[in-house]
Amino acid sequence: MKNSPKADLQAVLFSALSATLSLTMSCSGSNGEAESARAAPDALSLTVTDSKADYYRQAVPEARNEAGETIAYLRDFVGPVSMNESCPCDPLNLTLVFNAQKRFDSLLAPGPIYKWGKEPMSAEEIESLTEIIKNPEPALLKASSPDATVDATSGATKKEYAPFVVAKAALTTQRLAELAAPTEKLLPLAPQKRDQQRLLESFSEPDSDKTEQIQKLAAFIGDSESESAREDAYRRLASSFVEIAEDSPDPQVESVLLNARVDRELRIAGCYLLAEKALRNDMTQDCVARTSTGSGKPLESRLAGTVAFNRKEYAEAVPSLEAASNVISHLVDPGLHYRLGEAARQSGDRGLACQTGKLLYRDAPLYPGVPKLLESCEYRSGVARLREEIEQVRRQRVLTGEHVNPAKVPTLNLEAENQSTIQTNLTDPERITVAVFFATWCAHCQRELPKIVDFRSTLNGDSKVRVVAVRTMIERDVEEFDAFKARFGLNFPVHTDPAMGSAFASFAQSQNLERPGVPTVAVIDSSGDVRYFLRSYEYSDTPKELAWILAELERVDN
Numbered sequence: 001m002k003n004s005p006k007a008d009l010q011a012v013l014f015s016a017l018s019a020t021l022s023l024t025m026s027c028s029g030s031n032g033e034a035e036s037a038r039a040a041p042d043a044l045s046l047t048v049t050d051s052k053a054d055y056y057r058q059a060v061p062e063a064r065n066e067a068g069e070t071i072a073y074l075r076d077f078v079g080p081v082s083m084n085e086s087c088p089c090d091p092l093n094l095t096l097v098f099n100a101q102k103r104f105d106s107l108l109a110p111g112p113i114y115k116w117g118k119e120p121m122s123a124e125e126i127e128s129l130t131e132i133i134k135n136p137e138p139a140l141l142k143a144s145s146p147d148a149t150v151d152a153t154s155g156a157t158k159k160e161y162a163p164f165v166v167a168k169a170a171l172t173t174q175r176l177a178e179l180a181a182p183t184e185k186l187l188p189l190a191p192q193k194r195d196q197q198r199l200l201e202s203f204s205e206p207d208s209d210k211t212e213q214i215q216k217l218a219a220f221i222g223d224s225e226s227e228s229a230r231e232d233a234y235r236r237l238a239s240s241f242v243e244i245a246e247d248s249p250d251p252q253v254e255s256v257l258l259n260a261r262v263d264r265e266l267r268i269a270g271c272y273l274l275a276e277k278a279l280r281n282d283m284t285q286d287c288v289a290r291t292s293t294g295s296g297k298p299l300e301s302r303l304a305g306t307v308a309f310n311r312k313e314y315a316e317a318v319p320s321l322e323a324a325s326n327v328i329s330h331l332v333d334p335g336l337h338y339r340l341g342e343a344a345r346q347s348g349d350r351g352l353a354c355q356t357g358k359l360l361y362r363d364a365p366l367y368p369g370v371p372k373l374l375e376s377c378e379y380r381s382g383v384a385r386l387r388e389e390i391e392q393v394r395r396q397r398v399l400t401g402e403h404v405n406p407a408k409v410p411t412l413n414l415e416a417e418n419q420s421t422i423q424t425n426l427t428d429p430e431r432i433t434v435a436v437f438f439a440t441w442c443a444h445c446q447r448e449l450p451k452i453v454d455f456r457s458t459l460n461g462d463s464k465v466r467v468v469a470v471r472t473m474i475e476r477d478v479e480e481f482d483a484f485k486a487r488f489g490l491n492f493p494v495h496t497d498p499a500m501g502s503a504f505a506s507f508a509q510s511q512n513l514e515r516p517g518v519p520t521v522a523v524i525d526s527s528g529d530v531r532y533f534l535r536s537y538e539y540s541d542t543p544k545e546l547a548w549i550l551a552e553l554e555r556v557d558n
Contacts, residue, residue, distance in 0.1 A: 136177040195229030238270030364539035406529035451542035472497035
């Protein structure tokens, strides 16, 4: 009941419920309870799997104010208090009200709520009943049924329950407490389940029309009730919109990205996906204005600095980009660091441009524009010599930092390209093997495979080296492998790990890899020892680094 006095809430609800409190009897549950089955267009479906599944499978609609804000959840109940037919008690006919935080709040009834002997409760007793339901004693909820709270002969409240119930209304107190407590637990799950089902139904089939799919996501976000489902849809929307934003800008989608009820940092991240591609500058500038708190937090600074960079306000961009780069690694976001270096170069800070350029040339040498940053360096032997020296540093990191103690490759059960079963340890007694474990659905793998293809092309007729790949975790594949292979032009044999990634798991265990993941690139000598693992990043120069490793192996082994 955010910002609303209880009296106002009850007035709103009484008005809203005037047409629904006719309370038509229907829906007999497994315990004999009967409840009103009020059908509402925005009803939330609650389902549990215990013995009371039928009892709780009902609609719990929302009550909203004129601004569209949820102010309450309502649960009607019409049914007997006791299953004892001889009980001198009237059936219940009321609505349980749960506030916007999904906690029980109050009771609404079109007439009196009766105690034992058809005696109506006073206003004070109803208030006391409400407070008991809000915080029921565990013993009350553990009672096997309402009848367990009273003596079967006299109907008097049992002594152990007397302190926890309204006098002469133990049955009603236990019954309503038993209804409210599980409903509180189920309410938070209901919107999530409903929204997840809607997402599944809407996007179970890949939509050939990207624009239509994006519009569906935008509509779903505006109508979603579950925070987790809404945030999931927002991530999908932001990443998908980047693909069409340049050719098909959509003001309605942009409005959703700017105004959706999601975490502020998620909105910043969504805007950054556009900003880092220099797309929709007006929108991303608006996003900065809406999300800026002046706190200097990394994500906020990264977005603000990138938007300023896109507007060619380089001097203004540098402080924000530098603040973000102090926290966000160049291995995680090389584009951020490149923009910092280029903004520094454009605004005359040659020292910062040079420093950033050297860092990126060492660890992300294939990022576009990085060599130009090195031109800001005042190096006595010239830029060409500087690049050579940085490459020597990178070479040493590859040869020493990535070197592992030799460990034999186990025999792996795989499928060959002709789908025959083979047992192999990926070793060739005549050659060095570069083995690549990858998954077709893995974005990093998709960025790395073209580099492996380029490396394989450089071997030409070299008979001392071969490349072989293992496709693993195929359960998540979304593309036919023949199409995938053709799309990436794979020019080396590919085996398949057929059973839940078991071969890759066996390989990783044999090498004591603590956090195995794909892609994994291993260099195996002719005796079956893994000599090197190559850590690759999006802008690593994999062909050159593999060439360094092979040259070093040849030098050492000879």
